[in-house]
Amino acid sequence: MEVITFGESMVLFYPDATGPLRYATSFRKTIAGAESNVAIAMARLGHSVGWFSKLGADEFGRYxxxxxxxxxxxxxxVLTDPARNTGLLFKERFGFSNPNIYYYRKDSAASSLSAADLDAAYISGVRILHITGITPALSPAARGAVFEAIRIAKESNVLISFDPNIRLKLWNIETAKPILLEIASKADILLIGEDEGKLLIGTEVPEKIAEAFMNKGCSTVVVKLGKKGCYAENLKEKAYVEGYLIEKVEDTVGAGDGFSAGFLAGILRGLGLREAAEYGNGVGAMATLVSGDMEGFPTYEQLMTFIGKTGYVDR
Structure with a gap:
């Protein structure tokens, strides 16, 4: 196994029409979850990936x-908790703007994940452990699982990748900030949005964000800049890497997770900082072409064509 990640995945109901949910009469069902998004995207790119969580003993969990x-x-x-339900969420769409999200995840099965549920041998046998700031927001028990997984990974020389993925519907920034900064200080690879830099260290300037977290111990910091691409820095080099122009964006949700997957795929393939960032920008851009959290993630061959590494034959 090359990569392991863990966290809550939920069933997502996506209305067929735009407008307030109270007027929606039909929905498409799919799944959503930052960590499973990364896992799925990396699997499509050809990597061996594991994901675990707790699910309810219900049809949503089985799905x-x-x-x-x-x-x-x-x-x-993956574990099953017969006493708890699987979490749900609904999207509310208005044209091509970012959707409103409504969570129904309080006391979900995933929120009961704890350090006792971890398989240390499973975590210690991989190259990268990818975690997000969503899991520690679920509950104190889930927070304990995150720090225990980090401890296991550190003892086993497993690289730790961290995406803060700040969700202020789950906790407030006063509670989140010291916890996320502590996790970031233990990460080898930090994948952070410029807006998250503002929340955590008070600046949106990519170079300053990178400098601050490099000083905290990260060896690689990538600042995600949306459609503009990213700023990437490690101990040897630094670079702005332009994004890819998407003329008609269908859905931005999942793009950040796609970026993380693409960048980590580049690292696993031994690429340099700039080329790994190109992979990240490519997967993130392709994710916005399709509605849904994970439906737009490409295969490796599709990514190579999109970023111009190979040609395309359509017939």
Missing amino acids: ILSVIRGEGVDVSR
Whole structure:
């Protein structure tokens, strides 16, 4: 296994029409979850990936497990909690603006994930452990699981990748900030949005964000800049890497997770900082072409064509 990640995945209901949810009468069902998004995207790019969580012993949990397993992700460490439900969320769409999100995840099965649920051998046998700031926001028990996973990874020389993925509907910034900064200080690779830099250290300037977190111990910092691309820095080089122009964006949700997957795929393939960032920009851009959190993630061959590394034959 090359990469392991863990966290809550939920069933997403996506209305067929735009406008307030109170007027929606039909919905499309899919799944959503930052960590499973990364896992699915990396599996499509050809990497061996594991994802685990806790799911309810209900049809929604069985559906999530089936979808993620069907994408080629190892789910052998997923647990079931018969006393709790699987989380749900609904999107409310208005044209091409970012959707409103409504969560129904309080006391969900995933929120009961704890350090006792971790398989240390499973975590210690991979190259990268990818975590997000969503999981520690779920509950104190889930927060403990995150720090225990970090401890196991550190002892086993596993690279730690961290995306703060700040969700202020789950906790306030006063509570989140010291916890996320502590996790970031233990990460090898930090994948952070410029807006998150503002929340955590008070600046949106990419170079200053990178400098601050490099000083905290990260060896690679990538500042995600949306459609503009990213700023990437490690101990040897630094670079702005332009994004890819998408004329008609269908859905921005999942683009940041796609970026993380593409960048980590580049690292696993031994690419330099700039080329790994190109992979990240490419996967993130392609994610916006399709509605849904994970439906737009490309295969490796599709990514190579999109970023201009190979040609395309359509017939």
